Amino acid sequence: MRKVVTLGEIMMRLSTPTGERLSQTKQLSIHYGGAEANVAVSLAHFGYDSYFVSKIPSNPLGKAVEMHLNSQGVHSNFLLKSGERLGTYYLETGIGERSPQVVYDRKYSSFSSLKVKELNLDEILQGTSLFHVSGITLALSSELRELVLLAFKKAKDLGVVTSFDFNYRAKLWGQQEAAEAFKPLLPFIDICSCGELDAVYFLGIEQADQALPQEDRLSYYYHFISEKYPNIKYLTSTFRKVISSSNNKLIGNLFVDGVLYQSKVHDIEPIVDRVGGGDAFAAGILYGILEGFQPQEIISFATAASALKHTVHGDCNVFSVDEILQFTKNETGKIVR
Template sequence: MAKVVTMGEIMLRLSTPGNEKFIQADEFDVCYGGGEANVAVSLANYGHDAEFVTKVPDNPIGECAVAALRKMNVKTDNIAKGGERLGIYFLESGASMRASNVVYDRAHSSISTAEAADFDFDKIFDGADWFHFTGITPAVSDAAAELTEEALKAAKAKGVKVSVDLNFRKKLWSSEKAQKVMSNLMQYVDVCIGNEEDAEKVLGFKPGATDVTSGDLELAGYEDIFKQMVEKFNFEYVISSLRVSHSASDNGWSACIYSRDTKEFYHSKEYRVHPIVDRVGGGDSFAGGTICGFVDGKNFKDALEFGVAASALKHTIPGDFNLVSRADVENLVGGDGSGRVQR
């Protein structure tokens, strides 16, 4: 069992019931989630020692967010308390050709004002095997970007493997600022995860003629930019999820990876996910599954296949968290995607 630490913002999610638009909703469904928190839940669910680090307000809503993590067996001992509020995001789930829509209400959230002094990183990373963060946290505020770098320095001082999910959020910052901040943080990263938009907006690499809306994935373009990214940042692995959006309810889902040491490029099996129940958290479940594969000791191809299968299954589950079991993922990797009733 590996110790994996993730750090970021956990938020209150308010989503419209079913596929209602905001203007139709008389009530919202409530759950909690956030990129790094979702990864921690996946890893805890697969049996690893997962810990989530953040700052939440010292009030009942903050306690509810922490309780949601504890319920999933995520360790919360080093979560700081304080600040003004918990961030909120509103979700309107799309269907067919109507896209989903997210509205953020996270200004002045507790994590946005957190400082390194709020955390004992020497203690947090003691005995840790892996640290994961995303591009969302540095985008929240300049203070959060500084906090992220301090955490990365502490992790590397302890010899901890580091992964990032680039996760560009245009509603939080510009591509220009993302590239300035994130390019600096890449010096600490061993495993880089992202999709085609992330690679372009966050690091300035565009994978050839790929057009996910038309379903045209030019894999040679991905291999080319992966090699460039390895050359520039010395990543051990570069990984991209590949989502082909036939509609909001119907996606093709696969991934590819490039190994610095073996110089191999590998494309996973593709799953047709239809109908999609909830795609929010799909990328986080992919990151969590792939990290699980690595810390399990799988080779990079098998780790990728585990991550892709895990995230394909997540699309069938409402809420941010991926609640499938390790056995569920292994069955799908093994070829059982029948969906037959288990008796």
């Protein structure tokens, strides 16, 4: 089966030109994206029949969203059209030592009003090989938390592989509320993206010895999670060292069968656009698992996909499988002729 499904909110992103603050800029560039939508786009570029489930307003902005998804090869069959508004966020682009800043304007969006009764989960998940959601969706309403839990249960009943990315956003909700929403999902998850801090603050795992190397601490947390939730077959995350807004070092991690696999270090400089880098990584992990790659191949592919995403504007990764595989083989910066 080549059908994959993601569920979440897609928003309009308004970004300042590099070197300008939101309070002073006279122009903003427009992109469309959101965690699950970005994963759907990547998987479409990887050759899957990718479906995005969401709710958008029936107005020109909603139409722009639909056109964006279709232009990237994502099916919009399950895109509901009602509600009052499209969620928006503003990105003040970082430079040098100044970090990027996000301002959300998404309250009362069409998606945040989505009700369980509006979706036919049997129809949506029928014939699906993978279903993916992130924690951002859970942050938006109690009804969406109920919907996601029902969707994961339904997916497991239908034999669908399930994926969940903690993807915590402190500007959307608090740690305690997030922990209470995440934990009921975990018994129904096959692939889980979570890091050190997620394990401590959301799962309540005792903090590892900080004197240990970072990879040993992560292995400690992943062993603990695997023992408590043996249904989770893959645990994944990244280590990101921020040198500046335009220079990051990135390492991917994948924990399978008690073993931690890591990618090489990607020294990403200059960064064109960091937004969506985590979603590109998640999609790379999902693709590698669906295709039956070996663990080392999976993490190398996913981290390379994320590194490439940092080199293009917008939320979405627009690279093909062949381009990513070629990138993993080439020396950095070498001309491909």
